[in-house]
Amino acid sequence: MAFVWDVDGTVLYKHQFPAHVRALAWSPDGAQLLAATATTVSFFNAQTGALLAENGAQHTASITSLGWAQGTIPLALSAGTDKTAIVWSAQSHQPLMIFRGHTSAIETLAVLATTVATASDGGVARVWSALSGQEIHGYYSQSQHPLRTAAFSLQGRLAIGGDDGVVFLWGDGRICQRQVPDVFGIHCLDGAIHLQGHTQPVRALAFSPDGTRLATSGDDKQLIIWSMQTLKPLLIQRQHDVPVALSWSPSGLLLAGALGQHVTLWHIQV
The missing domain is CATH 2.130.10.10 (YVTN repeat-like/Quinoprotein amine dehydrogenase)
Structure with a gap:
């Protein structure tokens, strides 16, 4: 389960996942929320909580960390125990490249x-x-x-x-x-x-x-x-x-x- 809270303690919305949530990350513009469960990356509308896209076909082992890079458009990042880090398009929600340096x-x-x-x-x-x-x-x-x-x-x-x-x-x-x-x-x-x-x-x-x-x-x-x-x-x-x-x-x-x-x-x- 993932919750989005107001700072006064009010739950704005929540989402039930089929597995433990390993990481969460806001996009730089605050428009999207990135979540990781097992090998799946999920993109949400940060204002409404609506699911925009999810992809569980790229990582072959558990995702450990998420982040966002700010280029001409925001780029999402995920990294995991499969020794890879993936850069994702914030628009298409598809992988753009895989870093295999580790x-x-x-x-x-x-x-x-x-x-x-x-x-x-x-x-x-x-x-x-x-x-x-x-x-x-x-x-x-x-x-x-x-x-x-x-x-x-x-x-x-x-x-x-x-x-x-x-x-x-x-x-x-x-x-x-x-x-x-x-x-x-x-x-x-x-x-x-x-x-x-x-x-x-x-x-x-x-x-x-x-x-x-x-x-x-x-x-x-x-x-x-x-x-x-x-x-x-x-x-x-x-x-x-x-x-x-x-x-x-x-x-x-x-x-x-x-x-x-x-x-x-x-x-x-x-």
């Missing part, structure tokens, strides 16, 4: 304009163009552990978190200063800043709209708000359950999180 299951994706970062359970992150499907620079490999969540700030910062509890932070995920070829392709050697506040796997990341704060959560049930100026925690708060998804309001004053069977809103004053 050799292990893709666990997460993040998008900034037309730049896509996908990260896998093999500890590798790749940055590529949603328009061409070509990698923008060499792959990142900072961890031997699975990578579970990723986020771009509007300024280009890239944060990725994984099972070792570390959040890896690059100043601009669209640029690589040092890269070398190896047997897996081109390897970006730019080191990441390590934000170490979680004691268990990191599950969710979200930059505030102005890019000054980063919200992270993990299996340790900690919600941490980091300053992007000092790279230190502004707030550490233990929750009653694991926040598995985080999203800021456009104002940057509210943070929404999915905990267990509830959606929680926090008023962030740091």
